[in-house]
Amino acid sequence: MKQRLLISLALLAFAALPALADDAALLERMQAVETQVNDADIDGLEKSLEGLEAMDGSSPDVRYGRAYCRYRLASLSMGDSSAASGAREHLEAAQSGLEELLESLPSSSSRAVEAMSLLSGVMGTRIGLDPGLGMRLGPKSGRYLAKAEALSPDNPRVHLQEGISKFNTPKSWGGSMKKAESSLRKAVALFAENPEQATWPNWGYLDALAWLGQALAAQDKIDEARAVYQQALAVNPEMGWIRYQLLPALDG
Numbered sequence: 001m002k003q004r005l006l007i008s009l010a011l012l013a014f015a016a017l018p019a020l021a022d023d024a025a026l027l028e029r030m031q032a033v034e035t036q037v038n039d040a041d042i043d044g045l046e047k048s049l050e051g052l053e054a055m056d057g058s059s060p061d062v063r064y065g066r067a068y069c070r071y072r073l074a075s076l077s078m079g080d081s082s083a084a085s086g087a088r089e090h091l092e093a094a095q096s097g098l099e100e101l102l103e104s105l106p107s108s109s110s111r112a113v114e115a116m117s118l119l120s121g122v123m124g125t126r127i128g129l130d131p132g133l134g135m136r137l138g139p140k141s142g143r144y145l146a147k148a149e150a151l152s153p154d155n156p157r158v159h160l161q162e163g164i165s166k167f168n169t170p171k172s173w174g175g176s177m178k179k180a181e182s183s184l185r186k187a188v189a190l191f192a193e194n195p196e197q198a199t200w201p202n203w204g205y206l207d208a209l210a211w212l213g214q215a216l217a218a219q220d221k222i223d224e225a226r227a228v229y230q231q232a233l234a235v236n237p238e239m240g241w242i243r244y245q246l247l248p249a250l251d252g
Contacts, residue, residue, distance in 0.1 A: 026055065030065055034203060037072050038236060045073045060111050063101045064118070068201070070094040071122050078129055087129060094122045108151055113158070114201065116148040121161045128168065138173070141165070156190035157204045159183045163211055167218075177218045184212035206232050210242055222250055 029051055036044035052066045074090035077083035098119040105112040123141035127134045145165065148158045163183035169175030191205040209232035216225035229242045229250075237243075 023059075023061065026059070026061060026065065029055075030068075030201070033065070033069055033072070037076075037203075038206075038239070040076055040240065042073065042076050045069060045076070049073065060101060060105060063097055064111065064115060064201075067094040067097045067101070067115075067118060067122070068203075070097075071118065071125065074129075075125060078125075084129065088126075091122055091126045091129070095119065095126070098122065110152070113148045113152040113155055116144040117155065117158045117161050120145040120148070121164070124161070124165055124168065138169075154190055156187045156208065159187035159190065160204045160208045160211070163187060163208070163215070167211060167215055177215050181212065181215040181219070184208055184215055188212060206236060206239060209235075210239075210246060213242070213246060217246075217250060226250055 029048060033045065033048045035041075036048060049066065049069045052062060052069055055062045057063060070090040071094050074087040074094070077087040077090070098115050101115050102112060102119070105115065120141045123137040123144075127137055127141075142165070145158065145161055148155065149162065152158060160183075163180045163186075166175050166180035166183060167177065187204070187208040191208060209228050213225040213228040213232070216222075216228060226247070229247050232239055232242050
């Protein structure tokens with residue numbers, strides 16, 4: 001379970017954020033972050049985080065961007081035991097930053113929904129790194145995700161995080177590959193409805209395909225999993241997680 005989180009989150013379309021769309025510097029920064037995520041470029045992400053930290057911290061979009069960058073940095077670092085402490089620091093900072101952001105936002109706003117969804121993912125990643133946190137963070141993560149879904153049932157990232165959660169949660173605690181598949185299929189369908197989003201954030205489609213493929217493979221639906229992985233590679237042929245790890249695992 002832990003390894004699934006470590007690999008997947010190294011990769012990871014809702015209503016556009018108007019302030020972000022109008023802020024050329026922030027938009028450019030976050031587009032660079034997405035490229036660095038796809039390239040698994042830790043050094044580049046560290047530099048992007050430095051740039052985000054230097055930007056106006058009163059902007060909700062900047063604060064969200066910082067947390068997202070830390071989330072991705074932590075996920076990429078988790079597979080390296082020597083970098084585990086840094087991953088923990090990034091995740092703790094992302095969690096506290098998102099919690100503070102939520103205190104300043106209208107609870108029903110699109111920004112709040114995105115922050116709650118990402119916060120749930122951050123907590124889940126912390127549990128993947130330190131399973132002992134599950135009793136404390138698991139219920140909180142679930143509550144944030146449930147509230148986000150109630151407020152915005154058509155947000156694809158909410159269903160992505162729900163699918164990841166169901167995939168990684170033990171069956172005795174409500175996890176289920178079948179439920180994970182259902183949530184991830186919903187996420188993929190919602191992403192496909194808005195494939196040409198002009199503004200960031202627009203992340204998660206490839207993550208949803210990668211996780212869906214894993215959920216299918218875990219149920220011995222090998223041909224379906226292979227087709228989903230190929231669908232992701234058609235979008236990004238250089239997606240190393242799928243090309244060099246998930247696809248070969250189907251033949252192992």
